[in-house]
Amino acid sequence: MAFTALLANKMRSLLTMLGIIIGVGAVIAMVSVGMGVKSDVVNSISSLGSNMLIVSPGSTNRGGVRGAAGSRTNLKYDDAKAIKEKIKNIDFVSPSVSRSYQIVYGNQNWNSSVMGVTPEYMSIRSLEVSTGSFVSESDNNKRNRVAVIGSTVATNLFGTANPVGQNIRVNNQPFKVIGVLESKGQSSMGQDQDDVVIVPLTTAMERLMAMDYVSSVNIQVSDANKMDQVQEDIEVLLRQRHKIIGGKEDDFNVRNMTSLMETMSQTTTMLTILLGSIAGISLVVGGIGIMNIMMVSVTERTREIGIRKALGATFQNIMMQFLIESVVIGVIGGIIGIGLGCGLSMLVGKFGNFTTVITPLPVLVSFSFSVGIGLFFGIYPARKAAKLDPIEALRYE
Amino acid sequence: MSNIEKITISLRGIKKLYKVGNQEVAALNGIDLDIKEGEFAALMGPSGSGKSTLMNILGCLDRPSVGSYKLDGQEVAHLSDDMLARTRNQKIGFVFQNFNLLSRISALENVALPLVYAGVDSDEREERAMYFLEQVGLADRADHQPNELSGGQRQRVAIARALVNDPQIIMADEPTGNLDTKSTKEIMEIFQSMHEKGRTIILVTHEPDIAVCASRQLLVRDGVITRDEGKGVVLDVV
Numbered sequence: 104m105a106f107t108a109l110l111a112n113k114m115r116s117l118l119t120m121l122g123i124i125i126g127v128g129a130v131i132a133m134v135s136v137g138m139g140v141k142s143d144v145v146n147s148i149s150s151l152g153s154n155m156l157i158v159s160p161g162s163t164n165r166g167g168v169r170g171a172a173g174s175r176t177n178l179k180y181d182d183a184k185a186i187k188e189k190i191k192n193i194d195f196v197s198p199s200v201s202r203s204y205q206i207v208y209g210n211q212n213w214n215s216s217v218m219g220v221t222p223e224y225m226s227i228r229s230l231e232v233s234t235g236s237f238v239s240e241s242d243n244n245k246r247n248r249v250a251v252i253g254s255t256v257a258t259n260l261f262g263t264a265n266p267v268g269q270n271i272r273v274n275n276q277p278f279k280v281i282g283v284l285e286s287k288g289q290s291s292m293g294q295d296q297d298d299v300v301i302v303p304l305t306t307a308m309e310r311l312m313a314m315d316y317v318s319s320v321n322i323q324v325s326d327a328n329k330m331d332q333v334q335e336d337i338e339v340l341l342r343q344r345h346k347i348i349g350g351k352e353d354d355f356n357v358r359n360m361t362s363l364m365e366t367m368s369q370t371t372t373m374l375t376i377l378l379g380s381i382a383g384i385s386l387v388v389g390g391i392g393i394m395n396i397m398m399v400s401v402t403e404r405t406r407e408i409g410i411r412k413a414l415g416a417t418f419q420n421i422m423m424q425f426l427i428e429s430v431v432i433g434v435i436g437g438i439i440g441i442g443l444g445c446g447l448s449m450l451v452g453k454f455g456n457f458t459t460v461i462t463p464l465p466v467l468v469s470f471s472f473s474v475g476i477g478l479f480f481g482i483y484p485a486r487k488a489a490k491l492d493p494i495e496a497l498r499y500e
Numbered sequence: 501m502s503n504i505e506k507i508t509i510s511l512r513g514i515k516k517l518y519k520v521g522n523q524e525v526a527a528l529n530g531i532d533l534d535i536k537e538g539e540f541a542a543l544m545g546p547s548g549s550g551k552s553t554l555m556n557i558l559g560c561l562d563r564p565s566v567g568s569y570k571l572d573g574q575e576v577a578h579l580s581d582d583m584l585a586r587t588r589n590q591k592i593g594f595v596f597q598n599f600n601l602l603s604r605i606s607a608l609e610n611v612a613l614p615l616v617y618a619g620v621d622s623d624e625r626e627e628r629a630m631y632f633l634e635q636v637g638l639a640d641r642a643d644h645q646p647n648e649l650s651g652g653q654r655q656r657v658a659i660a661r662a663l664v665n666d667p668q669i670i671m672a673d674e675p676t677g678n679l680d681t682k683s684t685k686e687i688m689e690i691f692q693s694m695h696e697k698g699r700t701i702i703l704v705t706h707e708p709d710i711a712v713c714a715s716r717q718l719l720v721r722d723g724v725i726t727r728d729e730g731k732g733v734v735l736d737v738v
């Protein structure tokens with residue numbers, strides 16, 4: 104019965120549904136974009152490892168002109184060693200430097216970023232070598248010219264041949280390849296994590312880059328609950344070592360990646376909710392559209408209602424007839440809206456520069472919302488219809 | 501007709517008052533009336549005398565302001581809306597001047613409509629509706645929509661609908677008012693044969709030659725019944 108009534112006014116029913124379709128579609132598309140941003144952020148931070156603290160040099164500040172963060176040169180390898188020695192509850196300390204160089208093998212060449220690291224880098228980033236071995240303690244102590252290369256570098260320089268044991272030239276200095284890293288693929292931010300050359304930290308600092316400072320120190324804390332304590336200990340220790348007293352500003356930065364991740368994930372959740380609510384408003388507007396059309400429909404069908412009542416329809420019979428109609432609009436609109444929303448978010452994911460994530464929750468919520476809206480905004484018109492006086496309804500022209 | 505005559509309708513002191521502005525108008529002003537089972541009563545009277553108002557009350561579409569109405573021995577003057585709806589569904593069949601068929605559904609579905617609200621399942625609905633369409637000679641028009649039928653055919657569909665739930669009483673308010681002479685004759689023949697089968701019929705009409713078909717003629721004037729005659733008398737309405 105509801106379907107015949109809706110089919111009798113196809114165009115009108117469709118336009119009414121359009122409000123719901125757009126509403127549900129918008130909620131799903133918006134939320135999926137929001138969730139996509141969130142998962143990007145969370146993935147990129149958590150790919151650094153869990154329980155991470157990152158120490159970086161502060162910015163230079165000469166005559167009130169502040170340089171870029173990390174532009175100072177006062178974070179030393181010895182600072183990292185001291186942290187490792189003196190502070191408790193730390194699993195790994197991994198100081199590192201990096202710079203881009205031309206890498207040459209035979210007549211092949213490739214531009215890649217060269218990182219100087221200690222052996223602990225492997226544990227902290229959970230790296231694996233597919234062939235050969237990683238930088239060892241003694242490589243680092245002896246400033247050996249050895250290199251572990253990422254798989255992208257390997258294929259570009261060596262093709263299918265085995266790089267281990269071969270010599271490559273980095274900034275015109277010979278380095279012996281001792282290992283190839285297991286492929287990690289793209290990072291969630293779209294960087295190729297396999298396009299890297301790893302050399303011992305001391306080799307990089309003294310032989311390659313001529314630096315007496317490191318660009319960052321990654322620290323893995325053994326227990327998530329100790330993060331704040333360890334962070335404070337590091338700050339105290341570094342202030343001591345750098346002879347910063349009283350209220351003077353730190354010349355370094357310690358960032359807590361876990362709390363950064365929490366903040367970012369909270370922010371992006373807020374963003375998602377905001378996007379979803381804005382889209383949700385259009386859903387409510389769609390509901391008002393349903394109510395509007397149902398009111399028109401009740402007025403138009405006053406005579407029909409009168410006839411049905413004269414033939415024995417009760418309050419409940421008429422109420423149900425109109426409620427079912429508006430709920431059917433909500434359900435069909437909701438289903439088409441889900442299709443539209445999912446399609447839209449896949450298109451955005453494919454052709455836009457966004458990751459989109461469709462989870463069942465927003466789909467379910469917006470669907471039940473649309474059914475609920477059909478119900479809610481149908482009640483008033485349906486009651487109006489059911490309460491009509493049969494004599495007056497029959498007399499209606 | 502049986503010898504022990506059962507009283508189907510019994511009205512006592514029925515009044516219907518309307519407030520127009522701050523004045524009370526009595527559309528019905530004290531009606532006492534008994535109608536026996538199987539009677540064919542014609543209500544006559546000038547325009548505005550209260551015939552339709554009386555029919556609405558008899559048909560349980562409306563409640564009297566004052567008075568008692570016993571239908572089948574049961575007091576119905578103060579039933580709730582839903583109880584009145586149920587009573588209409590089970591005991592009363594309506595035939596209206598302007599047919600009042602639903603325009604978007606077929607003749608058969610129109611006839612079956614009272615059975616929907618009586619809770620009859622769809623197979624039986626169709627079967628019973630078809631039977632009564634045959635009775636009014638429209639079996640071949642079952643799938644037609646009302647706008648594909650002539651006025652006389654529409655009124656026959658409406659009569660089939662009034663009969664479908666086997667009600668005690670058929671109420672018809674000027675059923676031939678919108679019909680030509682030929683259709684009027686056909687419709688009145690159907691009423692005659694219903695009467696012969698023993699159904700109680702109450703019919704409002706303006707035309708004396710229709711009223712003479714009835715077994716009893718009632719004249720309403722200014723909200724009261726002024727004459728109550730048997731078959732054969734020709735009442736002067738105006």
Ligand SMILES: Nc1ncnc2c1ncn2[C@@H]1O[C@H](COP(=O)(O)OP(=O)(O)OP(=O)(O)O)[C@@H](O)[C@H]1O
Pocket residue numbers: 518519520525526527545546547548549550551552553554
């Ligand atoms: N809802 C109402 N409000 C006020 N007055 C009403 C209402 N319904 C009917 N009346 C009045 O009651 C009186 C009887 O009306 P009713 O419709 O019963 O007349 P009728 O005998 O059926 O006339 P007709 O032959 O023209 O159909 C009229 O004076 C009418 O104005």
Ligand SMILES: [Mg+2]
Pocket residue numbers: 551552553
């Ligand atoms: Mg009338």
